[in-house]
Amino acid sequence: MSDLVRQRQIVELLRDRPFASVRELQERLGVSAATVRRDIDKIDEQGTARKVYGGVSALDGASSVSTAYARPYDENRDLAVEAKRAIAELAATMVQDGDAVIVNGGSTCFHLGVKLADRNVRLFTNSMPLAAFLSDHGKCSLTVAGGELHREPRVIYSPQNVPQFYASKFFLGAQGIGPDGLLESHPLMVRSIVELSQNSDQIIVLADSRKFSIHARNLSLPLSRVGSVITDDGLSDQAARMLENAGVAIHIARAGGLQ
Amino acid sequence: MSDLVRQRQIVELLRDRPFASVRELQERLGVSAATVRRDIDKIDEQGTARKVYGGVSALDGASSVSTAYARPYDENRDLAVEAKRAIAELAATMVQDGDAVIVNGGSTCFHLGVKLADRNVRLFTNSMPLAAFLSDHGKCSLTVAGGELHREPRVIYSPQNVPQFYASKFFLGAQGIGPDGLLESHPLMVRSIVELSQNSDQIIVLADSRKFSIHARNLSLPLSRVGSVITDDGLSDQAARMLENAGVAIHIARAGGLQ
DNA sequence: TGCATCATGAGCGATTTTTATCATAATTCA
DNA sequence: TGAATTATGATAAAAATCGCTCATGATGCA
Numbered sequence: 001m002s003d004l005v006r007q008r009q010i011v012e013l014l015r016d017r018p019f020a021s022v023r024e025l026q027e028r029l030g031v032s033a034a035t036v037r038r039d040i041d042k043i044d045e046q047g048t049a050r051k052v053y054g055g056v057s058a059l060d061g062a063s064s065v066s067t068a069y070a071r072p073y074d075e076n077r078d079l080a081v082e083a084k085r086a087i088a089e090l091a092a093t094m095v096q097d098g099d100a101v102i103v104n105g106g107s108t109c110f111h112l113g114v115k116l117a118d119r120n121v122r123l124f125t126n127s128m129p130l131a132a133f134l135s136d137h138g139k140c141s142l143t144v145a146g147g148e149l150h151r152e153p154r155v156i157y158s159p160q161n162v163p164q165f166y167a168s169k170f171f172l173g174a175q176g177i178g179p180d181g182l183l184e185s186h187p188l189m190v191r192s193i194v195e196l197s198q199n200s201d202q203i204i205v206l207a208d209s210r211k212f213s214i215h216a217r218n219l220s221l222p223l224s225r226v227g228s229v230i231t232d233d234g235l236s237d238q239a240a241r242m243l244e245n246a247g248v249a250i251h252i253a254r255a256g257g258l259q
Numbered sequence: 260m261s262d263l264v265r266q267r268q269i270v271e272l273l274r275d276r277p278f279a280s281v282r283e284l285q286e287r288l289g290v291s292a293a294t295v296r297r298d299i300d301k302i303d304e305q306g307t308a309r310k311v312y313g314g315v316s317a318l319d320g321a322s323s324v325s326t327a328y329a330r331p332y333d334e335n336r337d338l339a340v341e342a343k344r345a346i347a348e349l350a351a352t353m354v355q356d357g358d359a360v361i362v363n364g365g366s367t368c369f370h371l372g373v374k375l376a377d378r379n380v381r382l383f384t385n386s387m388p389l390a391a392f393l394s395d396h397g398k399c400s401l402t403v404a405g406g407e408l409h410r411e412p413r414v415i416y417s418p419q420n421v422p423q424f425y426a427s428k429f430f431l432g433a434q435g436i437g438p439d440g441l442l443e444s445h446p447l448m449v450r451s452i453v454e455l456s457q458n459s460d461q462i463i464v465l466a467d468s469r470k471f472s473i474h475a476r477n478l479s480l481p482l483s484r485v486g487s488v489i490t491d492d493g494l495s496d497q498a499a500r501m502l503e504n505a506g507v508a509i510h511i512a513r514a515g516g517l518q
Numbered sequence: 519t520g521c522a523t524c525a526t527g528a529g530c531g532a533t534t535t536t537t538a539t540c541a542t543a544a545t546t547c548a
Numbered sequence: 549t550g551a552a553t554t555a556t557g558a559t560a561a562a563a564a565t566c567g568c569t570c571a572t573g574a575t576g577c578a
Contacts (some may be wrong), residue, residue, distance in 0.1 A: 017318075018277035018278065018317050018318065019277065019278055019309065019311050019316035019317075020318055021311060021312060022565075022566095023565095030526080031526075031527085032526070032527050033527090033565085033566095034527060034528080034567095035525080035527075036427040036524070036527060037565090037566075037567085038525085050278070052278050052280065052313060052314065053280060053313030053314070053535080053565075053566085054311055054312030054313035054314075054532075054535085054564085054565070055311065055312070055313075057277050057278035057316065058277050059277070090302070110264075111264065114263070114264050128390070128391070128403075129267075129271075129392040129394070131390075131391070131408070132387070132390070132391035132394065132395075133263075133267065134352070134408075135388070135391065135408055135410070135413065136391075137263055141407065142407070142408040143405075143406060143407045143408070143417075144387075144403065144404075144405060144406065144407075144408055144415050144418060145403075145405050146402075146403060146404050146405015146406065146415075146417070146422070147399070147402060147403065147405065148402045148403075149390070149393075149394055149401040149402070149403055151394070154394065155402050156405075158402075158405070158423070160423050161405060161420050161423060163405070164417070164419050165421060167344065196539085240561090281535075281536095282534095282535095290556075290557090291533090291556070291557050291558080292536095292557095293556070293557060293558075294555080294556060294557075296535095296536075296537090297555085297556085312536085312565075313534085313535070313565085349520070510566070
């Protein structure tokens, strides 16, 4: 049974490379394409790797893990992209040239940060992805939070060093929004948000309308602290009343409505 | 500018799945296949991922180093890559599990950081490219310097917040090395190096032998402060004597050494 | 030996992807 | 504002891959 040996070789190869094409395997193993395909079929059935168009792909250990417990940052990325982009667009118009702003972690805020990348602003962030992006592609003045990187929300936070950055506006997202205020599932984010909120004049929340039906464990800021909420046109009347009662200004970003 | 966001989304997706098909990305991102292909082309050129028939594949951590993140250091990249890698390799062996280390900015130090990515160490850095890399690909405990990003050396520095991180070893490169000590062209780097050197027990310099014939304007550390220098076998006798006279231990990394 | 089983390779049409080109918004810049 | 640049989508031709079938040769077993 020498075909089993070959299949094992393929699996071994996928330990180094996450992908191997049929053609490459064909040459490397010295067999025909048909045989390689049959091998790949078996490996795929067996579940050791994944058959994809053009070859075979490893199913990285990280992937099985990450699918098991949801990764908020990535998952949020795909949902309501249009809404988030529109929200970020509207938020960007609220920033004046020369402003100093704080942009918190989270996917919607990431979009905002991207839009501010080449603006003449001073920007502070605790988001590692945003910092990395602005470091690569931005021209704005960027100040990065110092401290330990927490890989789960991908945010930098230090309990010792309170940020020495004062801004006119603090933009942040939220895991959920309830009658009490902004909700986060990670206690770390709560502490970070509370600190940053004290360093800024105005607090502006970026949250697509979905967020008003999500409940998370920890309260980060009461609604009374929030100056404005930017959301999409899916906002329910109930949620709108809730915000109005708390004295929060509501801005609706329409998906096609920028321009 | 929004296409960069999309490309980032693709890269992020590849952190979970090692492969993504064009068709899947097309649906997921809500753009045409042509756009997805163009994105993949750019990502492939950039070296962050690999274009394969049918889609895009993540690349192994090791190979992503040379291509993806060597770019910020364009000038230095082509020079002595092998030597730098060997130096970084040797430096990595000087780090014990559980150590707390400081890794300064610069291309050689970047290589070291990459080698420590999955080690059980506590790592502090002021290098934005390294922080971005470790945030994406690493498992080690990472503490990031806070402060303003200086785009030219791509280093984070704050004159106010002195880093609260204490390490057993401080690894740094140098623009040049002369009889007086380590030389830097950027005064910012000098201040940063001086501060960090005070937070660590042992100072280890990573410098390929070329560096001993380069002269820069500002002295960052006198040779007397340096504990060890790791360099390649191109070190001149004169330079070796200079180091020995200053009481610096010399480690020679041979290019084909291990690997 | 005779027969069944299996692995393999080759050929072929169908499907898919890729590349290249063009046209159309959107954005930037002077 | 108007032109240049850029991003995007659509199309068609070219290239590659896939699944299928069939033929060959090797192996195993009664």
